[in-house]
Amino acid sequence: MASVHPPLSPRPARPGFLLLALVLLPAASAWAQSGDPSFRVVNNSLKVVNEVYASPVSAPGWGHDRLGADVVPPGGRQLIRLPGGDCLYDVRVVYQQGGAEERRGLDACGLADLVLGGGGAAARNAPQGNPSFNLVNRGERAIGEVYAFPVSAQGWGPERLGEGNLVQPGQSVPVQLPRGECLYNLRWVWLGGKVEERRNLNACGATNVVVR
Structure with a gap:
């Protein structure tokens, strides 16, 4: 198959975050x-x-x-x-x-x-259920803030960890969300200020959401 782009270069050790819509479906798979x-x-x-x-x-x-x-x-x-x-x-x-x-x-x-x-097509077909999940920190730094909000809503909503709470490297914490919509946008802030996001997450099928 003909390729229309330059040859792949070696992967950098610490790449920047690039948006890629991600849906985790139920573990029935x-x-x-x-x-x-x-x-x-x-x-x-x-x-x-x-x-x-x-x-x-x-x-x-x-x-x-x-x-x-x-x-x-x-x-x-x-x-x-x-x-x-x-x-x-x-x-x-x-x-x-x-x-x-x-x-x-x-x-x-x-x-x-x-x-x-x-997320348009995914949002229309999203199931309803319990979107709560465990956030697993496999990174090298602590996470200071976590935001999770349905894709149909405006903005990021409240910070989910609570003031002064951290997710240390290797730690897992529950993120409690109301029953209903399953498709969520997730944002987390590392200590030091780096912000990363995961869009269109099917939280009802994600028992553990791993970030690193």
Whole structure:
């Protein structure tokens, strides 16, 4: 399959955060239950996905294109099969019309669908239920603030940890959310001021949300 972009360069050690819509579906998924890191790419963007790379975070490079001769058209989906053993993966998606997106440190064993594009279609089809989850800090610094708000709402809403509370490295804390909508936007602030976000999270299917 012809590629329309320059050759991949080695992955930097500490990349910047790039937005990639992420939906964690219920653990009823066979591979999520079995510890299999395989997942589906769901293309809700307006671009054709030309290549998908997925490699364990411990690997030095991206490896081979997991789509092979296939592409994922707008509105399409494709299963990305990965070998068992590792759960933490880095993923890179390359679009046929140019441009790429990356997501680092995915807990792929708990991931059913990796959704690309805006949240409109996902929001319309989102289930209702209990969106509460455990936030797991696998980073090197403490988290000082956490915000979680439905994608249908405006703004980020209240800070969820409470004044003076921290999520230390290696610690897990419950984030209690009201029953109802499942699709949430998540924002967390590391000590030192760095802010990261995860959009279109299906919180009703995410028992643990891992950040690093």
